[in-house]
Amino acid sequence: MIKHFTKSALLLGCVGLMLGSCSKPMRSQKTGIVYNNKYNGGYMRFQKTHPAPGPGLVAIEGGTFVLGGSADQDVTYDYNNTRRRVTIGSFYMDETEVSNQDWLEYLHYLSIHYTGDRELYYNAMPDTLVWRRPLSYNEPYVDNYLRHPAFQDYPVVGVTWEQIQDYCTFRTNQSNENLLRESGKLAAWKDMNGATPGAAPAVAGTKEAFDTDIYLNGQYKGQGLDGKKMMADLNPNAKPGANGKATRTVRMEDGILKPAYRLPTEAEWEYAALGLAGNTEFENIEDGKIYPWNGMGVRSPKKRTRGMILANFKRGAGDNMGVGGSLNDKADITAPVRSYEPNDFGLYNMAGNVNEWTSDVYRQMSFEDVEDFNPYRGNEYTNKRLADPEKGIYAKDKYGRPIKDAAKSNKKLPWNEFIAQQQGQKAAPATTIAPPAGVPTGAATAALSGKPFNADQRGFADSTDNSLYGITTLVNDHSKVYKGGSWNDRAMWMNPATRRFMDQGEASAEVGFRCAMSMVGAPEINPNGKSHFSVKKPKNYSPKK
Incomplete structure (x- = not known):
């Protein structure tokens, strides 16, 4: 009886709230103008919401953690993951690795939209030759791994960092288009x-x-x-x-469309893989982790699955899956993307199966250099080119996508400079201030620095010397970080703090990926049942008073 009364009271309260909102339209707290009224200008304000994640994503509540803190050894002897306390903002992340089925959907999309562009389809194809080894018979995987239905739920491999950028664009557009068409x-x-x-x-x-x-x-x-x-x-x-x-x-x-899908940053990936939220109460972390699960070992302690390997990795030389008749990790190469137990964020295979690309450019000392909020290395700022600056019309490439140019400023330009930049001209400044006496200019400045100076935000216009790339070092802006360990790696690589790198144009049978999406609005995922300061609603302005 009490339960029934409570439900009735809630229903009446909701109806009353709706009627009240209809009788008292929303007004601007600063001008008194009624919102959503076509007679006074028609400014539309919508109810503040916390949007749901896009398809395939789960919410990751951010917070502080020690980047590189889960590493129990320097496995590369490179001193490249020094501990650093940072804060990660809340975001969304794919529950699983992107599968072969997901990539085939992308290829199908290209085939029906760009029927005459064989080059585009070819460039989007994964490199199935990554399975070839000089002294190993893997040719069946070359022919079958991507397209055979038996492998449809296995993680896609042989994809480059560059190909993934185009996939993220496709996924963003297809998800938003479907949302708009179905609504x-x-x-x-x-x-x-x-x-x-x-x-x-x-x-x-x-x-x-x-x-x-x-x-x-x-x-x-x-x-x-x-x-x-x-x-x-x-x-x-x-x-x-x-x-x-x-x-x-x-x-x-x-508030209808979703933000863009993208690769997670290295810090986001490591934070999500650890899943320390499951070990935290009242801001106290009760137990750290070496892997995405609790404990020091790699076998299940639960009665039903006791002794089973918790991830897909290589236990030792020549041991990829255990003994015939009692296969332990149930996988010889990769495994389906929902194999094994998810971590405390609900993410599958954050250790083993395949390594995963992140968006970061690799530098050995990144953890010492990056900022402590959303640490990231690899920003390349762009602006959308305008075909008609006066009308604000974007220029499009042959695929109907906006053309993006490297940004030359970190601030909003004056209108005359903006127009000149869009038209490829150089705007004359309103006033010219002469440099102080003794300060070198022009050729003298170039001689001092060894190269011309171009004022831009991230140095995209500065000259670089790549003559030794691939000879003495593989580290440049094309080297991207991947993490997580794979089916062909030993257990030490499954620690979320370990990091390796590969050229963004290279691919491997041991590297796949999952996508992320930035979260907008409040960072708290589940506010119910938690303490909060009460926030009073503003008084409704009435012009009659």
């Missing part, structure tokens, strides 16, 4: 005027694939593209459509 904000999949399934209808004689940035800029709309449940446009300058109503495309302010 009626774009034309439904079945209402696409006979266009190829999964592709946009013909636009000006061409077939252009959906792109999130292009859509958000208002360049992907019109007859055959617009859905039946478009957003109402309250702008007084908006013109009614064929149905007599003014509608618009979705904006970022609506």
Whole structure:
């Protein structure tokens, strides 16, 4: 009876809240203007929400931890993972490694959108020849591993860091397009005027694939593209459509579209692999970890699975899976992406199976150099090129994606400089200040530094010398970090703090990946049941008082 009364009270409370919100429209706390009103300008404000993760992702609540702190030995003898306390912001991460099935979906997308571009499809193909070894018979994997249904749930391998960047773009666009089509904000999949399934209808004689940035800029709309449940446009300058109503495309302010998929940073990957949230209470970490699971060993202590290997790795020379009749880790090469137990964040195979690419550029002393909030090395800032700066129209490449140029400034430029930069010109400064006496300029400055000086944020325009790359060192900006250990690695590499690197254009049968996504809004994942300071709501402004 009490339970029934509680439910009824909650229902009445919710109804009352809805009625109250209808009778008292939201107003600006600074101007008193009513929001979402087409008669006073039509500024639209939406309810503040904590968005759900995109498909395939789980939430990782951030916090402080010791980067490199789980390492019990310097396995490379490089002194390259010195301990450093840092803070990781909350983010989302793939529950599993990206599988062969996931990559085949990507290849299919390319085949139906760009039917005449064989080069694009070829460049997206994983290198199946990574299975070849001079003194090992692995040819069946060359022919079958990627496409045979028996391997469809196994992690994709043979993919380069560069290929993954394009995959992340595809996944972002496909996820957002599907979200818009299924919600009626774009034309439904079945209402696409006979266009190829999964592709946009013909636009000006061409077939252009959906792109999130292009859509958000208002360049992907019109007859055959617009859905039946478009957003109402309250702008007084908006013109009614064929149905007599003014509608618009979705904006970022609506909170509908998802942020971009990307590779996790090295620090994010290590934090997520450790999963210390399961060992923490009241900010006290009760027990550290060497692996993504608790304990010092690699075998299960549970009664039902006692003695079984907890990950897919190489136990010793010539021992990849145990003894016939009693295979311990159940895998000779890779294993399905949901094999073994997940860690305390719910992530599978954060140790063993395949190493995983991260987004970081490798440097031996990165942990000493990077900042202590969201540490990362590898920023390459870009700006979207404008085909028409006055109208704000993005320039597009032949695949319908925005063209991005290297950023030359870390601040918003004055309008005249911005326009000049977009047009490839050099804007004359409003005033010229002469340097102090004795300060070298021009050729004298170049002579002092040994190379021309270009004022930019990250040194992208500075000259570099790659003549010794591959001879005396493999470390340059193309060397990217991978972590986690693989089916062909010993147990020491499964420690989340270990780190190795490979050229971003190289691939391996022992390296795969998973994606991440930045979280927007409050970092706390599960606020229910936790202490909070009460926050009073602002008083509703009334112009009559």
